[in-house]
Amino acid sequence: MKNTTISDAFGKRRADIQAIWTKQLTSAAGSAKGRLSSTELEQQARQFLELFHPAVQSNQLDDINGSEWLEVRAFLEDLSRRRVLAGFSSDETALFIFSLKRVLFDILKDESAGDAMQMADHFWQMNVLLDKLGLHTVKSYQRTREEVINRQQHELLELSTPVVKLWDGILALPMIGTLDSARTQVVMESLLQKIVETESQIAIIDITGVPTVDTLVAQHLIKTVTALRLMGADCIISGVRPQIAQTIVHLGVDLHGVTTKANLADALALALKRSGIAFTKK
Amino acid sequence: MDRIPILRMGEFLLVTIQVDMHDELAMRLQDDLTNAIQTKGAKGVLIDISAMEMVDSFIGRMIADISGMAQILDAKTVLVGMQPAVAITLVELGLTLPGVATALNVDRGMQLLRRSMDDGDDDASFQR
Amino acid sequence: MTAMTTLHSSGELPLKTERDIVLGRQTVRRLSQEQGFSLVDQTKIVTAASELARNALIYGGGGVLIWEVLLDGIKRGLRLTFKDEGPGIPNLELALTDGWTSGHGLGLGLSGARRLVNEFELDSAVGQGTRVTVTRWK
Structure with a gap:
């Protein structure tokens, strides 16, 4: 009897594979949880097999980094991204690929027609291939997660220090908590903007x-004051505590040319005066 | 030959730089502007760079030079509209243009020039 | 460069005339925009490129700008190499000092450009030329 290749077996049983796999995906309790409809899952399975089929036919089963697997990789990256955003865990996401193992092994068993050597060989090849695709999925998942975390960190930084308007033409930036370099930079950029x-x-x-x-941080403050001056605005630093004043002098940081005030009220009074606004008591 | 137009507004001159200047164009602007101050008897110069996405040390030096030359020709220079990203980059580059007066926009720059005219020769109140 | 860093794309531009500096700036602006750099980061790398391109032209008698888009995990970076075959720099340490210049500039070119990037490498041999490589990560 003629040897059947994985590609032959896959081509012949494609419809079965899709049907069984879809059923497995939709019935698996963990994967759905109401976040994905069965129609969506079915669609994803179909799209994946549409790309997987030609890639398997290329007979490049041991290296998924080649151009034959480009579209499959891209599909999995996109799938991982969506699942991250939909709140799936990494194992739930990887299950998409790993659940295909059972289906394909059964089909390969059927098609091997009792040839144990060939079956073992096909099992191994398919096992390695699906592991690689699974790992690629997990890697993409992690990458997207990192991106999301990075973005959230940045957003948090911006949120943590709001720029408020005190008067027409006068903005205040009340900074609270420990200043690190990254936070100071983000905050200063939003102030300038x-x-x-x-x-x-x-x-x-x-x-x-x-x-x-x-x-x-002291240097960042000075750079901000300088950048503000270049833009044509004035800057007052208020609320400098005695310890900070000591540190600044000990560190040898030159605050020359920077206006400082003891508290926000004094700073506002000076800002109003510079803007030509005066108050009188009734 | 490319030139950056210099507009006359009363006793002031207004230059709006809207192109990515090559060095020769920047030098030509310096020539044109100093000549215009002389021939038009201008008392103030506004350099609007709000459309500029980058100022490197060459352009920075040109701006500082114009300001210095104008001063000798008895005209005040105000640099207006520098974008935040440009300001942050210039500070990091180490170029802080200490002698150059600045304003947020053309209106504010004009006010600053007018005020300095009213104050007469009191340069101290003009320079920040 | 870590073992994880991979090259995404690259290209080369001549630095023969003043207009090439403008072209170089515009190319670096486009590349940094494509990598999703923030406006401040874009401005920093463009400004560094402008300084270094001018150095290669004025002091090195012209040269080339090689750009490379790098990927390192989720990080994206832009690496620029400025190469000339000019007289070279005899004293590298001095050349990196603020305010030092052999020409007519402000002496902020090299030292300033170094502050605008994340990685900076300067290689120079007297009589053979200078190569400056800078990298900025997103």
């Missing part, structure tokens, strides 16, 4: 809520 958007002349950076300032 707000200055342009609101056409504000004066920015007050209030550091009352900041316990310590190191050299790097």
Whole structure:
């Protein structure tokens, strides 16, 4: 009897594979949880097999990094991305590929027509192939997760320090908590952006809520003041605590040319005065 | 030959840089502007760079030079509209343009020039 | 470069005239935009490119700009190499000092460009030329 190849077996039984696999995917309790409809799962299984089939036919089963597998890889990357965003766990996501093992092994068993050597050989090849595709899926999943986390971190940084308008033309940035370099940078960039958007002349950076300032953060503050001046705005730093004043001097950071005030109220009074606004008591 | 247009607004000159300048064009602007200050008897110059996506040390130096030359020709220079990303980059580059007056936009720059005219020769109040 | 870093794409531009500097800036701007760099990061790498391209042209008598888009895990980076066959730099340490210049510039080109990127490499041999490689990661 003529040897059947994996590709032959796959081609011959494609419809069966799709039907059984889809059934497995939709019945697996973990995979759905209401996040994916059975129609979606069926569609994903069909799309995957449409790409998987020609790739298997290429007979390049031991290397999924080649161009034959490009579309399959891209499909799995896209699938992982969607599943990350839909809140799937990594094992639930990998199950998409691994659940195909059982289906394909059964089909290969049927098609081997009792040739044990050939069956073992096909099992092994398919096993290695699906493991690689599964790993690729998990890797894509992790990559997307990292991207999501990175983005959220950035958003959190921006949210953690809002730029507020105190008066027409006067913005304040009340900073609270420990300042690290990354946070200071994000916050300063959003302050500069707000200055342009609101056409504000004066920015007050209030550091009352900041316990310590190191050299790097002090330098960021000075750079911000300088950048604001280049843009044509003025900057006042308020709420400098005695310890911070000591640190700044000990660190040898030059705050020359930077206006500082003891508290936010004094800073606002100065900002109003510079803007030519005066109050009188009734 | 490319040239950056210099507009006259009363006793002030307005230059809006909207192209990615090559070095020769920047030098030509410096020539044209100093000549225009002289021939038009301008008392102030506004350089609007709000459309510029980048200022490197060459352009930075040109701006500082224009400001210095204008000063000698008895005209004040105000650099207006620098974008945040450009300002952050310039500071990182180490170019802080200490002698150059700045304003958020053309309107504010104009106010600054007018105020300095009213104050007469009091340069100290003009320079920040 | 870590073992994880892979090359996504690359290209080369001549640096023979002042207009090539402008072209170089525009190319670097486009590439950094394509990599999703923030506006500030774009501006930093474009400005560094402008400084280094001008150095290669003025002090190196012209050269080339080689750009490479890098992938390292989820990080994306842009590496720029400026190569000239000019007189070279006799004292590298001095050349990297703020304010030092052999020409008419402000002396901020090399030292300033170094502050605008994440990785900076300077190679120079007197009489053979200079190669500066800078990388900025997203």
